[in-house]
Each structure stands twice: as structure tokens, then as C-alpha cells.
Amino acid sequence: MDNFTFCNPTQIEFGKEKEKEVGNHLHIIGAKKVLLTYGSERIKKDGLFDTVVKSLKEFDIAFIELGGIVSNPLLSKVYEGIEVAKANHVDAILSVGGGSVLDSSKAIAAGTLYAGDVWDFFLGKVAVERALPIFDIITLAATGSEMNCGGVVTNDTTKQKYAIQSPFLFPKVSIINPELQSSVSKDYLVYSASDIIAHCIEGYFTATVQPTLINKQIEAIITTVMETTEKLLSNPKDYDARAEFAWAATCALNGLTYVGTSGFGYPNHMIEHALSAICNVAHGAGLSVVMPAWMRWYKDKNEAQFARFAKTIFGLDDAKAGIDALEAWFTKIGTPTKLSHMNITKETLEAVIDNATENAVYFGMKDLYTKEAITKILTSAL
Amino acid sequence: MDNFTFCNPTQIEFGKEKEKEVGNHLHIIGAKKVLLTYGSERIKKDGLFDTVVKSLKEFDIAFIELGGIVSNPLLSKVYEGIEVAKANHVDAILSVGGGSVLDSSKAIAAGTLYAGDVWDFFLGKVAVERALPIFDIITLAATGSEMNCGGVVTNDTTKQKYAIQSPFLFPKVSIINPELQSSVSKDYLVYSASDIIAHCIEGYFTATVQPTLINKQIEAIITTVMETTEKLLSNPKDYDARAEFAWAATCALNGLTYVGTSGFGYPNHMIEHALSAICNVAHGAGLSVVMPAWMRWYKDKNEAQFARFAKTIFGLDDAKAGIDALEAWFTKIGTPTKLSHMNITKETLEAVIDNATENAVYFGMKDLYTKEAITKILTSAL
Numbered sequence: 001m002d003n004f005t006f007c008n009p010t011q012i013e014f015g016k017e018k019e020k021e022v023g024n025h026l027h028i029i030g031a032k033k034v035l036l037t038y039g040s041e042r043i044k045k046d047g048l049f050d051t052v053v054k055s056l057k058e059f060d061i062a063f064i065e066l067g068g069i070v071s072n073p074l075l076s077k078v079y080e081g082i083e084v085a086k087a088n089h090v091d092a093i094l095s096v097g098g099g100s101v102l103d104s105s106k107a108i109a110a111g112t113l114y115a116g117d118v119w120d121f122f123l124g125k126v127a128v129e130r131a132l133p134i135f136d137i138i139t140l141a142a143t144g145s146e147m148n149c150g151g152v153v154t155n156d157t158t159k160q161k162y163a164i165q166s167p168f169l170f171p172k173v174s175i176i177n178p179e180l181q182s183s184v185s186k187d188y189l190v191y192s193a194s195d196i197i198a199h200c201i202e203g204y205f206t207a208t209v210q211p212t213l214i215n216k217q218i219e220a221i222i223t224t225v226m227e228t229t230e231k232l233l234s235n236p237k238d239y240d241a242r243a244e245f246a247w248a249a250t251c252a253l254n255g256l257t258y259v260g261t262s263g264f265g266y267p268n269h270m271i272e273h274a275l276s277a278i279c280n281v282a283h284g285a286g287l288s289v290v291m292p293a294w295m296r297w298y299k300d301k302n303e304a305q306f307a308r309f310a311k312t313i314f315g316l317d318d319a320k321a322g323i324d325a326l327e328a329w330f331t332k333i334g335t336p337t338k339l340s341h342m343n344i345t346k347e348t349l350e351a352v353i354d355n356a357t358e359n360a361v362y363f364g365m366k367d368l369y370t371k372e373a374i375t376k377i378l379t380s381a382l
Numbered sequence: 383m384d385n386f387t388f389c390n391p392t393q394i395e396f397g398k399e400k401e402k403e404v405g406n407h408l409h410i411i412g413a414k415k416v417l418l419t420y421g422s423e424r425i426k427k428d429g430l431f432d433t434v435v436k437s438l439k440e441f442d443i444a445f446i447e448l449g450g451i452v453s454n455p456l457l458s459k460v461y462e463g464i465e466v467a468k469a470n471h472v473d474a475i476l477s478v479g480g481g482s483v484l485d486s487s488k489a490i491a492a493g494t495l496y497a498g499d500v501w502d503f504f505l506g507k508v509a510v511e512r513a514l515p516i517f518d519i520i521t522l523a524a525t526g527s528e529m530n531c532g533g534v535v536t537n538d539t540t541k542q543k544y545a546i547q548s549p550f551l552f553p554k555v556s557i558i559n560p561e562l563q564s565s566v567s568k569d570y571l572v573y574s575a576s577d578i579i580a581h582c583i584e585g586y587f588t589a590t591v592q593p594t595l596i597n598k599q600i601e602a603i604i605t606t607v608m609e610t611t612e613k614l615l616s617n618p619k620d621y622d623a624r625a626e627f628a629w630a631a632t633c634a635l636n637g638l639t640y641v642g643t644s645g646f647g648y649p650n651h652m653i654e655h656a657l658s659a660i661c662n663v664a665h666g667a668g669l670s671v672v673m674p675a676w677m678r679w680y681k682d683k684n685e686a687q688f689a690r691f692a693k694t695i696f697g698l699d700d701a702k703a704g705i706d707a708l709e710a711w712f713t714k715i716g717t718p719t720k721l722s723h724m725n726i727t728k729e730t731l732e733a734v735i736d737n738a739t740e741n742a743v744y745f746g747m748k749d750l751y752t753k754e755a756i757t758k759i760l761t762s763a764l
Contacts, residue, residue: 001560001625003397008390014642015385178383212609213626213633216602224595243383244595247642251595256638260396260629 001211001260008255010147011173014247018175019048019137022094023055025173029133031092033062035085037105039069039097043139048180052096052137064088066108072276072283073100075155078118081108085132092172095136099143102136103151106169109134119155121164128166137175140184141246142192142284144199144253146174154277159355161273162362176250178242186233190335191284192249193229197222197326198268198287199252205298205305208263218257219312224248226313229333268294270363271374274356281342288335289342292327293381297373299323339381349378383593383642390637392529393555396629400557401430401519404476405437407555411515413474415444417467419487421451421479425521430562434478434519446470448490454658454665455482457537460500463490467514474554477518481525484518485533488551491516501537503546510548519557522566523628524574524666526581526635528556536659541737543655544744558632560624568615572717573666574631575611579604579708580650580669581634587680587687590645600639601694606630608695611715650676652745653756656738663724670717671724674709675763679755681705721763731760 013021026034036052043049056063066081085093085108095105109131111118120126138146145151150165184192200218204210225248231241251257258264271294272286279286299306303319310322330337339349353375360369395403408416418434425431438445448463467475467490477487491513493500502508520528527533532547566574582600586592607630613623633639640646653676654668661668681688685701692704712719721731735757742751 001397001622001629003400005393005395007393011387011389012641013387015383018385211622211626211629213602213606213630216606217599220595220598220602224598227594240383240593243642244593247383247593248595259394260625 002209002262004259006255006259007167008147008170010170012147012176012250013173014176015243016177016179018177019051019180020055022052022135022137022175023057023059023061026056026061026092026094026135027059029092029172031061031133033064033088033090034092034094034135035066035081035088035090035108036063037066037069037081037093037095037097037101037108039067039101041067043096046183048096048137048139052094063094064090069097069101069104071100072154072161072280073104075119075153075157078104078107078111078153081105082111082118085112090132092133092135095134096139098138098140099145102138102145102171103143103153105134105136106131106145106151107153107164108132110164110166110169121166122153122155122160122162128164128168131166131168134169134171135173136171137177137180139180140188140192141176141181141249142195144196144250146171146176147250147254152273159277160358160362161277176246178239178246181246182236182242186334188282188284189232190229190333191282191288193225193284193333194288194291194330194335195284196225196249196252198272198291200257201291202266202268203258203261203264204309205295205302206264206267207261209261210305211260214257214259214261215308221248221252221257222313226329233333265365266363267298267365267369270359270365270369271356271377274352274359275344278352278355279342279344279348281344285336285342288330288337289339289381290377292323292330292337293377295323295326296380297377339378346379346382349382353378384591384644386641388637388641389549390529390552392552394529394558394632395555396558397625398559398561400559401433401562402437404434404517404519404557405439405441405443408438408443408474408476408517409441411474411554413443413515415446415470415472416474416476416517417448417463417470417472417490418445419448419451419463419475419477419479419483419490421449421483423449425478428565430478430519430521434476445476446472451479451483451486453482454536454543454662455486457501457535460486460489460493460535463487464493464500467494472514474515474517477516478521480520480522481527484520484527484553485525485535487516487518488513488527488533489535489546490514492546492548492551503548504535504537504542504544510546510550513548513550516551516553517555518553519559519562521562522570522574523558523563523631524577526578526632528553528558529632529636534655541659542740542744543659558628560621560628563628564618564624568716570664570666571614572611572715573664573670575607575666575715576670576673576712576717577666578607578631578634580673582639583673584648584650585640585643585646586691587677587684588646588649589643591643592687593642596639596641596643597690603630603634603639604695608711615715647747648745649680649747649751652741652747652751653738653759656734656741657726660734660737661724661726661730663726667718667724670712671719671721671763672759674705674712674719675759677705677708678762679759721760728761728764731764735760
């Protein structure tokens with residue numbers, strides 16, 4: 001077990017009607033004016049926007065809106081948010097939406113208090129030294145951003161899908177009401193399941209030091225996600241399944257599944273970021289295509305762990321069979337497992353491979369993930 | 383899944399040599415003079431005291447000693463600590479020892495900034511509204527106090543073993559170096575295993591709402607504790623086993639195994655607190671006696687969960703067999719399973735039963751845990 005430092009100060013407010021208290025949480029830290037970020041206008045139709053505004057008004061908290069944040073969120077929108085936040089002297093960010101809205105909000109929170117270009121943080125040129133306090137109501141269970149200090153944004157110009165990370169970017173309070181997540185489409189439910197599983201397996205398979213307790217905790221999350229996904233496909237209104245799915249998503253990337261581990265990488269994310277940057281596919285959909293292909297390519301490097309995965313997740317005695325079973329499960333729930341399912345052809349793939357090869361440098365994995373290796377993995381997923 | 387609020391701000395510094403940085407952690411919050419609490423003089427013989435002092439000196443942090451804190455720590459010592467802390471105007475507490483030292487330190491931290499009697503907090507007369515910042519180097523993996531906001535102290539006069547709890551009592555920084563725990567005696571290792579398992583099963587068996595993910599996370603901890611205990615009995619110098627044992631202890635009571643659950647109680651602790659308050663037995667030893675007796679008494683109230691326990695922990699198909707297997711495992715590792723193993727007779731038991739019956743009121747469980755019920759449980763453990 002490796003040495004580690006762990007500190008996750010985010011306050012989680014989990015459960016029914018928790019969004020009604022959002023004004024109070026902002027009030028506690030003395031916020032007077034917030035930047036209210038969101039994605040589509042749907043939150044104005046389904047009542048969530050009104051609930052939030054009502055709670056803000058109760059505590060005399062003014063707000064400026066920044067709507068229109070898209071999936072695979074864009075740097076241009078982050079720039080816009082920073083301008084709005086600066087011009088209006090907001091003292092906190094309130095993100096109402098999924099991981100894309102929250103990730104953008106984190107970048108805005110850091111960028112607003114920085115004189116230079118916020119992209120500097122993504123490029124690792126400078127470290128975040130302060131940020132506006134971040135609050136969120138998370139309406140999609142997938143990225144885990146609600147309880148971690150990272151965020152991913154795509155630079156529209158360079159097509160780099162890169163990450164910002166800093167202890168200053170932990171949300172102060174994250175509100176997770178599973179009921180608000182029950183209107184998510186079937187497609188986004190299964191993409192989310194894929195994303196959560198990807199967060200679980202990156203370290204699980206690649207870490208050179210991997211404590212048994214961490215293995216078990218990860219397996220607990222994976223099996224919970226699989227069980228609750230199936231329940232939700234049968235009955236989207238199953239509150240307990242929705243709640244466990246949501247909490248599993250949070251647990252999968254709040255740092256606790258990485259303590260004491262070392263040597264791990266994020267190869268599936270590295271490759272998928274290229275897919276979604278170039279082809280704008282849903283992140284989880286891209287991941288369910290990349291994962292089986294990557295697993296087959298990587299299996300021999302950590303055969304014992306793949307055998308463990310096959311046994312504990314699927315009750316199978318063979319490492320390869322575990323990969324097949326995961327792929328079959330992805331197919332069963334309806335998330336793509338081949339590039340062709342997303343209409344990505346061999347021709348399109350060239351730009352993706354180039355982008356992923358650049359990512360390999362950014363992710364610090366260029367020695368293992370050469371252009372040849374990435375080509376092999378992605379070609380096998382055609 | 384029930385609504386919940388979760389926030390655990392403790393910074394964990396885990397691993398080899400982490401104690402050497404303790405002065406820096408105190409320096410970061412601006413501490414100039416600390417109350418250095420500890421148990422026996424052993425830390426002066428084994429070098430830990432010198433390491434701590436050296437680190438404090440590096441940052442010009444003065445310290446006042448409060449040694450001699452015993453297992454099943456006493457309120458009289460807490461009073462002494464509060465006097466010393468007040469008289470010397472310390473600005474933080476540094477606990478170097480096991481759970482007893484840390485629990486006492488939490489009470490001192492709260493009591494020093496309170497004009498009244500610190501025991502008021504334990505009786506629930508008033509809530510803790512502020513406390514000195516708490517830092518610790520934890521030398522025994524058992525209580526989980528290093529990552530939670532509670533502490534247990536025995537009132538020497540009334541023989542009440544009661545708890546203090548407040549968000550102000552989360553340690554700021556907890557240092558867990560498994561190497562510092564490798565000199566623990568075989569007895570205290572197995573008592574600790576029992577204590578950790580008790581922390582796991584209280585909610586697991588008694589909660590009326592118990593998410594499946596939480597079940598799995600608890601089972602991951604229990605099986606890890608069992609596997610690593612056996613490894614450590616074979617080889618006390620097995621660092622990885624020691625480290626996983628330590629982290630499992632922390633995970634068992636940092637709040638994450640209780641999120642989304644409801645209706646749970648701490649009946650094994652309620653009964654054991656009477657045992658250790660009256661007979662001064664080691665807490666973990668008391669628990670390994672109480673648990674099998676309580677489980678047999680309680681089994682019919684949650685048969686399905688006992689069946690799940692038998693299956694997932696021991697691979698057995700029968701609820702009762704799971705209890706027998708746990709008891710057999712306790713015997714195998716060498717922690718007592720009967721009161722007679724601790725020389726507690728039927729005669730001594732009367733005072734214990736009276737004390738536990740009082741505890742049932744304090745723990746809010748008097749309806750189920752009548753004097754008759756407690757008598758039945760404890761008598762079955764003779």
C-alpha cells in the first residue's frame with residue numbers, strides 16, 4: 001500500500017427535496033450574488049429553476065444566469081462565464097445540471113480569480129491558487145464531479161479535451177436528489193453506467209500497487225451500478241435504485257478508490273477524450289466502445305487482475321471471458337461497443353488517433369500508448 | 383435509501399514516516415503551543431516522542447505534555463487535560479497514541495473552550511459549539527476516531543461510559559503510519575479486529591433502511607480485516623497487511639458505511655460499554671464476547687441480513703451458521719467469546735446488567751433493550 005494524502009471536504013446533501021435548501025447553503029458562506037450555470041432550458045420547464053430561484057430569494061441572494069452549457073463542454077463557454085462572473089462581481093458559482101455544467105463551473109470559478117488565461121490551468125502551466133466557492137445541484141449521476149476537485153473541458157479551437165484539477169475546486173456543497181435524475185433518458189442512463197464503470201476500472205487494472213480493500217470497494221461499486229442500471233431500465237421510477245446508482249457514481253471518483261494505489265493511468269479516458277473531442281460522441285458511449293477494446297489489448301499486462309475481475313463481477317473463471325461478459329452487458333443495456341455503432345469509420349479514425357496520441361503525452365503515458373498502440377486499440381473497435 | 387448529509391473534512395496523512403511532518407501540519411494552521419497527549423511512556427522509549435518533538439521544534443512549536451491516558455479513558459484525566467490546556471493557553475491538541483488518547487483529546491479540545499462541565503456534552507445537555515483544533519498520530523488501528531467526530535470517555539465516579547460527538551471534533555490532520563502500529567501486542571491486534579468488525583455490523587444488522595452498496599462496502603471491510611488479521615498473526619511485520627488493516631479500521635467508522643441508512647443502533651457497544659466501565663476489560667475483547675451472544679438473540683429480527691452475512695463473509699447457506707463461524711473465527715484468532723474467558727462471573731454480571739440497562743436509555747434503545755433482554759444476552763455469554 002502506497003503512502004497517500006486524502007482530504008475531501010465537500011459537503012454532500014443527498015436525498016429528496018434537498019435542492020430546496022440551496023439558498024441556505026449559499027447564505028451560510030455569506031454569498032450575495034451567484035453565477036447560476038446550467039445546460040439546456042429544460043430546467044425551466046421541469047420546475048427546478050423555479051425551485052432554485054425561490055430558495056435564493058428567501059435568502060436575498062441575487063443571481064446572473066449562464067445557460068447553454070453543452071455536453072463535452074467548451075472552453076469558449078467557460079470564457080463567457082468568466083466574463084459574466086467578473087463583470088457582475090459574483091461571490092459564488094451555483095451549478096445546476098450534470099457533470100458538464102459542473103466541470104465548466106469549476107473552470108469559471110478558477111478563471112474568474114485569475115488574471116491570465118484559464119486554459120493555463122488545463123495545460124499545467126500554473127496551479128490554481130484560489131477559486132470562487134462552488135455549489136451544485138447535480139442532475140446526472142456519472143462524472144463524480146460533485147465530490148472531486150477536477151473538471152474536463154474541450155478547447156474548441158485546438159480540440160484538446162483536457163482537465164483542470166486543484167483542491168480549491170472541491171464543491172463546498174453538492175446537492176444530489178435522485179428524483180431530479182429520474183427524467184434522464186435511457187440512453188444517458190446507460191452512458192452514465194459506462195462512465196462510472198470506466199472510473200472504476202482505470203485504476204483497478206492499471207495500478208502497479210493496488211490494495212485488496214480498494215479492489216473490493218471498487219467491485220462493490222461496479223456490481224451496484226450493474227444491478228441498479230438493470231432495475232432502472234425496467235423501472236425508471238425505482239427511487240432506491242436511482243439513489244444507489246447516484247451514490248455509486250459519486251463513490252467511483254471521490255478519491256477513495258485510489259488511496260494507497262500507485263502507478264495507475266487513465267488510458268480509457270485518454271482515448272475516449274479524443275473520440276468525443278473529434279466526433280462529439282457522448283463520453284459514456286465512447287467509453288463503452290473503448291473499454292472492451294482496451295481491455296483485450298491490455299489484458300496480458302495484468303492477467304491476474306483481469307481474472308479477478310471475471311470472477312468477482314461475473315463469476316467466470318477466465319480473464320478473457322470477463323471482458324466478453326462486460327461487452328455483452330454493455331450490449332444488453334444498449335450502450336455501443338463498436339465505433340460503427342456511432343457511425344465512426346476508419347477514415348474518421350485518423351484524426352481521433354492523432355488526437356489520442358497527443359493526449360497520451362498530456363496524460364503522461366506516451367511510452368506505452370504510442371500511435372501504433374492507439375491505432376491497434378481503436379482499429380479493433382471498428 | 384434515506385436522505386443524508388455527509389461531510390468529513392479530516393485530512394489523512396497515511397504511510398511511512400508521515401509522523402515526521404507533524405510540525406508542519408500544525409504550523410500551517412498557525413499553532414504556537416500545543417497540548418501533547420499520550421498514554422504510556424512507551425512512546426518515549428520507542429523514539430516516537432523524540433520524532434514528534436524534533437518536528438515541533440523545527441517549526442518553533444512549544445508543547446505541554448499530558449501523559450498517562452489509559453485504555454477506557456477516564457473523565458478525571460480529561461478534566462486534568464482541560465486544566466493544563468487552559469492554564470497554558472495552548473492553541474491545538476496533538477494526540478499521539480490510540481483511540482483512547484484521541485477520544486480524551488477530543489473531549490479536552492471541546493472542554494477547554496467551554497465554561498461549564500465538559501461532561502455536559504456527554505450527557506447531551508449542550509452541544510459543542512467550538513473546540514481547539516485536533517491533530518493526531520494514531521498508533522492503534524481500531525476505533526476509527528482518527529476520521530470521525532466522536533469520542534468515548536468513562537466517568538470514573540458514575541461509571542457511565544458515554545460519548546461526545548460534534549462536527550467540531552473532526553481531527554484537522556490524522557497521521558496513520560502503519561509501521562508505528564506494528565509493535566502492538568497480539569492481544570491488542572485481535573481486540574482491534576473485533577472492534578472494527580463491531581463497527582461494521584452494528585448498522586449492517588440493525589438498520590431498517592440499508593442500501594445494498596453500503597452492505598457491500600461493509601463486507602469489503604470485514605473480509606479485509608479478517609484476511610489481514612490472519613496475515614499479521616503469522617507475520618507482524620507484513621507492511622501491506624498492517625496498512626490495509628489500518629485503513630479498514632478508518633473506513634469502518636468514518637461515516638461512509640452509514641450514509642443512506644436509517645434506524646440503526648449500537649447495541650453491541652451499548653452492552654460492551656457496561657462491561658468495560660464496570661470490569662475494565664479491553665473494549666475489543668468485550669465486543670467479541672458480546673457480538674455472538676447479541677447476534678443469536680437478534681437474528682430472528684433480521685433473518686435475511688444474517689443469511690446474507692453468512693453467505694458473503696463465510697460462504698455459508700445458513701444464518702445461524704454465519705454467527706457460529708464468526709465466533710469460531712474469534713476463537714481462532716484468540717479473542718475471547720465468553721465472559722468466563724475474562725473471569726466475569728454471574729455475580730459480577732449484575733452490576734454490568736444494571737449499567738447496560740442505563741446505557742440503553744442513553745443510546746435511545748430502552749424499548750427493545752429492557753433489563754430482561756440484556757440479562758438474556760449477557761447470560762448466554764457466560
